[in-house]
Amino acid sequence: MANKQDIPVIIHNGKRGLLTLEDGRLDVLQLSADGRPPKHLLSCPVRLLLRAQLSPEPPSAGANGPKRMLDIHALVQKSANSNHLRYTKIRVLVEPAHSVDAEQWVDQLMAAAYPVTKPYRNVLLLINPVSGKGKGVAIANHTIIPTLEAAGCKVDVRQTEYRNHAEEICRDADLSMVDVIAVASGDGGCYEAFNGLAMRPDGRKALRIPLAPLPTGSACAACTNLFGPKNTFNVLLATLNVIKGQPMPIDLQSVVLLPSLERRVSFLSVALGLMVDLDIGTENLRWIGDSRFLYGYLRGIMQNKSCKARIQLNIVDDDKEKMAREAVEAAAADRGPKTVGGGTDPLQLIRGVQTMSVASQAVANGDGYGDGLTPSGSRKSSGLSAKPIGSLMPADAASPAPVNGAVNDDERLPLADLLEPTEAWVTVDSSGSARHDPQSATQNAWSEGEAMLFLYSGLMPYVARDLNQWPVIRAGSGVIDIVLQRCAARSVMLGQATEGASGRPYWLSSQCYYKVLGYTVENLDKKGQPKLTIDGEGYDWDSFHVEVLPRAATLLALDGHYYQAEFLLQAPGAAATKPDK
Numbered sequence: 046m047a048n049k050q051d052i053p054v055i056i057h058n059g060k061r062g063l064l065t066l067e068d069g070r071l072d073v074l075q076l077s078a079d080g081r082p083p084k085h086l087l088s089c090p091v092r093l094l095l096r097a098q099l100s101p102e103p104p105s106a107g108a109n110g111p112k113r114m115l116d117i118h119a120l121v122q123k124s125a126n127s128n129h130l131r132y133t134k135i136r137v138l139v140e141p142a143h144s145v146d147a148e149q150w151v152d153q154l155m156a157a158a159y160p161v162t163k164p165y166r167n168v169l170l171l172i173n174p175v176s177g178k179g180k181g182v183a184i185a186n187h188t189i190i191p192t193l194e195a196a197g198c199k200v201d202v203r204q205t206e207y208r209n210h211a212e213e214i215c216r217d218a219d220l221s222m223v224d225v226i227a228v229a230s231g232d233g234g235c236y237e238a239f240n241g242l243a244m245r246p247d248g249r250k251a252l253r254i255p256l257a258p259l260p261t262g263s264a265c266a267a268c269t270n271l272f273g274p275k276n277t278f279n280v281l282l283a284t285l286n287v288i289k290g291q292p293m294p295i296d297l298q299s300v301v302l303l304p305s306l307e308r309r310v311s312f313l314s315v316a317l318g319l320m321v322d323l324d325i326g327t328e329n330l331r332w333i334g335d336s337r338f339l340y341g342y343l344r345g346i347m348q349n350k351s352c353k354a355r356i357q358l359n360i361v362d363d364d365k366e367k368m369a370r371e372a373v374e375a376a377a378a379d380r381g382p383k384t385v386g387g388g389t390d391p392l393q394l395i396r397g398v399q400t401m402s403v404a405s406q407a408v409a410n411g412d413g414y415g416d417g418l419t420p421s422g423s424r425k426s427s428g429l430s431a432k433p434i435g436s437l438m439p440a441d442a443a444s445p446a447p448v449n450g451a452v453n454d455d456e457r458l459p460l461a462d463l464l465e466p467t468e469a470w471v472t473v474d475s476s477g478s479a480r481h482d483p484q485s486a487t488q489n490a491w492s493e494g495e496a497m498l499f500l501y502s503g504l505m506p507y508v509a510r511d512l513n514q515w516p517v518i519r520a521g522s523g524v525i526d527i528v529l530q531r532c533a534a535r536s537v538m539l540g541q542a543t544e545g546a547s548g549r550p551y552w553l554s555s556q557c558y559y560k561v562l563g564y565t566v567e568n569l570d571k572k573g574q575p576k577l578t579i580d581g582e583g584y585d586w587d588s589f590h591v592e593v594l595p596r597a598a599t600l601l602a603l604d605g606h607y608y609q610a611e612f613l614l615q616a617p618g619a620a621a622t623k624p625d626k
């Protein structure tokens with residue numbers, strides 16, 4: 046029965062066992078003496094193996110020497126197609142006669158388990174004790190930390206003690222030995238971490254240390270984008286990402302608030318109007334979880350309050366069908382020929398860890414990824430007077446910090462200058478009161494006198510589990526996706542309340558959707574709309590300037606790209622359009 050990849054062992058009850066490694070699967074078998082089939086003590090794909098560790102060879106080794114212990118730590122699925130994972134550890138004994146083979150076998154197993162990333166990462170783990178339902182510390186102690194340690198990671202745990210503490214920690218910490226910054230929190234924790242890194246004297250390099258979100262907050266959109274709506278709160282999947290995820294460059298939005306000139310960076314969203322009211326206007330309803338956003342949306346639609354602003358946009362793409370087609374084609378390329386099925390099962394994404402993905406190859410080559418597939422080829426002149434887009438980043442901005450590498454550069458992220466729109470920019474005045482006319486000829490262009498329900502710019506498709514707001518976003522493509530939602534008939538907007546997860550509101554004729562390099566906004570109703578939100582945090586504003594920082598930061602992703610929603614799982618070239626309502 047034994048072949049080259051099988052190792053005979055003694056199992057816990059003194060019975061004979063066998064370790065087998067075949068077709069990317071690890072099995073620990075208990076053999077029977079009477080010819081019955083072997084019993085599976087452990088069976089898992091190697092992608093879920095955390096660590097195999099053989100105890101040191103004893104000094105008195107020899108045919109009669111002591112046995113060596115072999116510990117195997119793995120995550121196992123509840124059933125073959127389940128995303129429900131649990132941690133397990135199994136200990137077997139290796140007899141001296143198989144000691145050398147066992148050493149080689151363990152090396153082979155670990156190489157198969159970590160095909161493109163190195164094991165034993167140094168993790169800076171930030172834990173927000175009050176986010177979500179306030180269970181962050183318990184989840185970290187019970188699940189996250191033991192799993193990281195079982196995988197051989199070294200974990201430096203820092204519990205945040207007050208608002209903005211995560212920002213201070215990331216601003217001031219010695220990151221020279223840190224491979225991953227793991228954030229057990231909601232999106233607010235990631236926002237603070239990115240801003241802390243951006244403020245450092247070595248900000249540009251520090252932002253390339255990959256960040257890995259762990260879902261202990263109330264919304265956790267970063268996890269939705271990485272693992273899909275159904276697995277947003279799958280803590281073990283997110284922990285596996287800390288252990289094995291591949292660095293994925295992402296864009297940031299640099300937001301300069303006026304008149305203070307305070308600069309914040311955003312990894313997720315900048316919002317005005319209804320999207321502000323449904324977020325910070327429902328904070329008193331945190332206890333109902335993320336359904337507070339649906340409540341806030343419905344309330345906002347009934348009020349149909351418009352947001353009055355003067356917006357100037359540096360648009361690089363405004364063709365909805367082309368943007369959708371390109372996103373579908375890019376998603377197919379990201380999936381690669383070896384990935385089967387769809388984007389509905391994140392464990393299929395883990396399978397992608399077996400082969401170096403398109404993204405990782407490009408990152409390894411230092412040429413970023415997405416170039417050539419993004420609208421950059423059709424870019425108009427940026428019109429940014431102070432500096433060209435991209436000059437904020439060093440030439441090698443596409444290369445993330447090598448995992449297990451040190452930050453050794455002291456370059457600061459330059460302060461953003463104010464943008465100076467040119468005549469090529471598109472100006473939108475949303476101070477009118479007219480509702481959108483679906484028969485209008487200019488479907489993806491603003492018409493004079495129209496009223497705006499909300500402005501929403503983002504860098505990841507999902508902003509919540511039930512809202513795929515920017516379905517054609519691609520990580521690190523160097524552009525910001527922005528929606529200007531016109532006030533439309535209530536019946537149309539109410540009809541979209543349950544459509545958000547599908548991304549279909551993208552096709553609404555009342556929704557202007559653009560890819561931009563930057564934009565400016567002037568508040569035309571300071572009393573009625575005093576707040577904007579950046580990644581869900583509220584700020585007072587008179588006006589603000591936003592520009593993209595291409596591939597400025599890094600996330601870990603199991604397969605090197607975001608979860609692929611149904612919207613993207615179409616045959617390339619056949620991106621279906623939704624008829625206008």
Ligand SMILES: Nc1ncnc2c1ncn2[C@@H]1O[C@H](COP(=O)(O)OP(=O)(O)OP(=O)(O)O)[C@@H](O)[C@H]1O
Pocket residue numbers: 173174175176177178205206207208209210230231232233234235237261262263264265266581
């Ligand atoms: N010890 C603490 N005491 C009080 N506030 C804290 C503490 N630690 C962190 N915070 C603050 O908690 C706030 C909420 O965190 P976060 O946004 O991550 O969670 P959440 O709101 O539950 O999740 P989400 O943003 O996904 O809805 C942040 O503003 C953060 O600064």
